[in-house]
Amino acid sequence: MPGRGRGQKRKGGDGDGGGRGGGRGGGDDRLLKRDFKKSRDDVWDPAKSRKPNGAGAYNTGFVKENANFEEYYKAQKIVPEEEWDAFIECLKTPLPTSFRINGSGKFAEDIRDQIENKLFAKVAGQAVPMDDGGKGGEDTAIEPPKAVRWYPDRLAWQFAYSRQQLRRLPFLESIHEFVKRANEYGSITRQEVVSMIPAFFLNIKPDHVVLDMCAAPGSKTFQLLEMLHGSLDNQTDIPTGFVIANDVDMKRCNLLTHQTKRANSPGLLVTNHEAQNFPAIKSRGGREFPFDSILTDVPCSGDGTMRKAPDIWPRWTVGNGNGLHPLQLKIGMRAAQLLKMGGRLVYSTCTFNPIEDEAVVAAMLKQAKGSLKLLDMSGELPLLRRVPGVKTWEVWDKFGKHDTFDGPEEKNKLHATMFCDAESAALPLERCMRVLPHQDDTGGFFIAVMEKVADMPADLEPPKKLRGPITVRTDLTVVDDSVKVTFTLCNLFELREERAALAANGGKAPGPEAELLLDSMRGGGRRGNQDGGGGSGGGGRGGGG
Template sequence: MIASRTPVSLHSLLVAGGHRKRCVGGGRKRGCTQRSHLTQALESFWRDATRPAPPPAAVARSEANASWQPPPLENPAFEEYYKEQRIVRAEEWDEFINVLRKPLPATFRINASSQFLKDICSKLENDFKRFLESEVSDEYGEDAIKPLPWYPGNLAWHLNFSRKQLRKNQALESFHEFLKHESEVGNITRQEAVSMVPPLFLNIQPDHHILDMCAAPGSKTFQLLEMIHQSKELGLPPRALVIANDVNAQRCDLLIHNAKRMCTANLIVTNHEAQHFPDCFLANDLSEICKNDCKPQRLEFDRVLCDVPCSGDGTIRKGHDMWRKWNSGMGNGLHLLQVDISMRGLALLKVGGRMVYSTCSMNPVENEAVIAELLRRSGNSVELLDVSNKLPELVRRPGLSTWKVQDKGSWFQTHEDVPHNRKNVILPSMFPSSKSTQEGLSACNNIEINTDSGGSFSRNFSIEKTSEVYCDTGGVSNSNSTKYSGSTSNSIGSNFPLHHCMRIVPHDQDSGAFFIAVLRKLSPLNESQMTEVAKTEQLLSTDRAVKLKKEPQTEKVPHEKVHHHKISFEVLDDKSLEEQQNLSMDNDSSKDSKLTEVRLGSDGVENGEAESGDRMKKLQSKNSKWKGVDPVLFFKDVTVIKNIVSFFGINESFPLEGHLVTRSADTDNTRRIYYISKSVQETLRLNVESEEQLKIVSLGIKMFETHRSKDGCLCAYRLSYESLPLLLPYISKRMLSASPKDFQRLLHYRTINFAHFIDARFGEEAASLMPGCCVVVLREGHQNLDVDSIAMDPTTIAIVCWRGKATMNVMVSPPDRKELLERITHRFGLEAFRADEDEDVQLQD
């Protein structure tokens, strides 16, 4: 007799087997594999079916044991490590550790450059704040929602409940939906409070070139874009440039998706190892450079954000699994990667420029030790700034001057104390007393290195190869571990002013933990410093290749093996990371999940420029330096551009020629045309001059797109809604103005017959317009459409529509339509639509 507890019937297995047999076709090898799987499944089925059912008591015990238990929020090694480092005073340790065990409060930031900034602030302060105070004050306190006091302009908000509580509490459902929707359209960013701090210390100016070295998933990049767009001149794109880089291709996709909400023409997304970020060139007059046969100026950055990969224990309130995984080897294994990335950032920084180094780790080996090593390597070329007078309401603590290093449960005060066979893992730069990265490493030659998998291999491990370090998982100490007997207070301290660094600890302002240091470049790094960095990077690459050849199964990349703080710390949507990575992006590269590259052909330069024809032909023949990607070319079809300009009446003061790019190698059948700012244009052109050193995966904003209409439109392209705010002040044709009620009906029904508009005059104007794309502007009051007033009013609301044979069709995405509906309904006191499907059919004709 077959026991009732079997999970599947024999009939279903036989049916599945028959299906598999029919599907195998001519693939014998594959078919044999599938039949083998079926045979195993049948054997398992009969084995389980003939086994006697367990007694009820055993089933009950099994169910009780199978019940899930939350992970314990404790780790003796973690507590021992940070007690020894004394990152907080002994009398506040209990408060510190208790806060770490509490859920992290949710926080979000309002987009300072949003068109609807005032509406969102008003809704928060007048609607949701009062609602939450009345509905959940008993559960979460009177200040259930309040602005973060240290963030400028009351644009960042703190909630007294976690994201999980926000999702689960029915009383908070409407507020949760509000946050999700506004985040989707780019009006707010759901981001942890301490993650908002580093960009604030960069002191961004309107014309700055900014590099975000480890940018994904993009919260800080979005914050940088807010800053440059907030300071732009009316009616013009910003002059600034943001290059956002990440090493991981999938995370670049997530970065692009998040940054796309800003609708900016000033962003370039690149895919490089941050420590090997390439040189490229920049010049304002390429033709003059080519004419004089001189080398273009090297591209340097006014600001660099160096938010490096780290062990991420500052996010322990949000990622409770960190309690189980944490060990001191995680920070040791990332230390030199963090140094290499930061040194590369300093090398790319202009003299007088500012770099912010940050981690979401509390570990001094990843924080103060890295900053000390940067100052040590750069000599007098770099200074650590004292910014204690900035953001006075942000509670922060000075950086440590003394700390110790732990390895396999043992504590060390200096590098000389480290055993000989561990000197390649525990480096001199990890200690506060170190004077040089090269001290004490000569004994590391011909030593045996233990890998994480338990294997070992011998090789000549030279001094400069210490960048290749391993995450040692043996950092969990126990009662039998040997410990250094001295206290931290008696440890040798650093001579650098590390108290100018900032450490944010969770119990000061009910937040996560973070570390921030602000550096300024005073003079170019000297030749020996640059040679040392380059030599280290070259040997690191060679060393990695040798190890891959000898021990491919043991290769460990530190920032992939350990917890990467940017994955767990800034993924802000309720969906999982994988779901966010798979979100569709409205560009060519998203459809096939490939990265898109920039390749400029011979049409990428002006006719009068003395370009090397042979080199350009070589570039064209190989299609792209970066294999497996689509090209991005300057769009130079003058006939098409003139047709677009004439059709929409685009003012000649808006620069199109030289600012349009396409991602299709077939320029005769270009589907989408993207617009780029002048700063991006200059970088692209000179990226060709440097033989495509930059591996660019995304840039620009979609401005024009082909249509398939057969209505007799005279222009082959239509406008894109996402670029409309940029182009709107310069359009003089194909524009209509609609009353609030007709505008509301358009957004709600999407397609309306000309005869069904409330304002008969608007319907007549729409009917008299030639078929094709047009712009409908929201008319406030009874005034006629004034193109000049639109150019001077950044609050103008407009949408892209299609004038068909007998209908007006809205060409705006559902989230954007929903947002606009809510705005005008609230602003003009209109009644919200509650129409049935019959009315929809009548209106759509």
């Protein structure tokens, strides 16, 4: 039977659904990394650039200007007026390459000392030709890689060498090769500096059950796993907690698995589900497992990533953020429902837009009716430069600015929750934090940290019903006293609860499988999100079985 999505079911699946172009719900059995190796050449073809004039993401010749962008964000007052020029100029420069050293303790310190004293020391004071296209500019002294100032123990680094410099200069080639190979081996993880921030605010303990709702491509998930293991007194012990990494897109789940398997952790489960409808977790005995910590790095318009994706400049409109606001709010509220009492929820985006940031947080606090408390994190990571959240903002669409919401028939895809009313202005939204690119030579980012202090209101809309359990298998084996993890992705899974297996076995490695039962709520099949938007949270896809 065809599913709700468009397109026909491909061969190889037993599901009854067909999503766009082949059905996410069981119609396509190509789930492993090897299945995608021949899908396309891993090279950039200028002739296939997404823009007719060749203005692709890495074309340095295209104009990085957008008058609407500047007018909108000047009106929002997210940047101090005296810093506006520095903010805009920084957005027009390439984003530095950054990475963090995986793990903790002596092993991580040894890696740090090796790269700092042997690899990076060779670069200091070297003369580098300017990237001026061979026009004869003067050589400049290169800056060596620098440690991220706020990251503990100097375990995160960044450098700002262009691709041309990395290819042309032999003494930089060694750094380039190190980053590539160490990332493959799992010694380091390439990750944007701002992307490293949210995990520090979750306060993860070794017995925590953690949910990463929109996890792909997996760098934050890897960091969560590190914290789960790193908080143990004995680094060889296995934590009794675990991380569930979820993403709506099956192929992105494959990428997520490839990224996180380098951690060799038995405490990871990967699920494929819509974040806004993520089911409650129950043990075989029916006991619910609320989450101790939840990260909701929601899909967003992404204008904080302009430095690495400059093709956003000509495509940016106010409608990008307006269209994602409802989905972001649904994901945030579902996370609040799944959180345990006293648990922490981090809401984050890579956009500057208050409609996707403070407006969503304000709507969450109002709908929670006192169940959520916005925490003041200004004392955490004191070396991290940030600005407080704004307490008022403006709502725009393609027709201009709107002061009030008078009803959907009078507005173009606007929602009442976007508007800043007196109740919103009274909330302590200054406890939110926004990282601006020019402050520490990074991308843009927004973070809000909330704690659940009471039960959620009973009248909140429940998530859409599921047809059956949605799970993921992790096969665990012990080789030479080391736990090895093999991941298998499928649409309907059979897993035993890993936490119980660990506890029953005295914290030692469990048997060949770890199983988690997700709540089997009956009703209609999974449906594609209708709120628009892409990324890892959802986005108009047809639902399968």
